[in-house]
Amino acid sequence: MRKIILASHHNLAIGMKDTLEYIIPTVGDITAIAAYTTNMPVNEEIEAALADITEKDEAIIFTDLLGGSVNQNFTKYLTYPNVHLIAGMNLPVIMSCLLPLGDAAIEPEQLRLAIQEGQQQIVYVNDYLTQQTLDEEDE
Template sequence: MREIILASHGALASGMADTAQMIIGDQPGLRVLSLQPGSHPDALKRQIEYWLAETSADEVLILTDLWGGSVNNALLGLTQDPRVHIIAGMNLNLVLQLCLSPEPLADVIPAALKEARQGMIYGNAVLACPQAEDELF
């Protein structure tokens, strides 16, 4: 069983989860943690530690908003648990792929990251030169 935690500064994680579930339906294994003003990122880490102690999930994926940000930095130590995988720089394409994939995380993460990166497109360049669209990726 896989659990996915979206963790961010502010409401980004909540909005990402809402949007993903609007597109692919309810995801019971999807959780949200948001660092609010005045809160400390270590509080998020403690929440996940307590939850990890109680969950029966074989794989736990934590998607954070920003590599080097306080949320990501606070949670990186959780990778000491062999079930935990952390990816920074979440985007909707990545969230959708990882929610829908039944394959083990170690097998699916590299391809999901590649596809998520390829999903970022500078629209102006595509419109200015549609025949060279393949060169923009």
């Protein structure tokens, strides 16, 4: 079994899940944790989301902030062999990680490459367009 979890402070994870399901309707079952929006402590929300995970299962978890309380509460699950925790979620990174998923368990190197691809989508567009204009003038 594979679990995909998006977790954030407040409602970012819910919006991200909604957007992913719109763009990639076949992405699979995604759990969103919007921490601190209910009276339930974040560690209890995480425990509930991972309650049925075993050492044979796989979990790919995306959180909003490295070092944030949401991310920190997931780190105790890294003792499981197939739990992958990625901090700094954004749509390009998540899509790069999830699109190539097949039935086999994902390898850490696949995630590393997908994260690099997603990071390349983070661009200061002012500079990007200026460079495109300069390149066109050179031709």
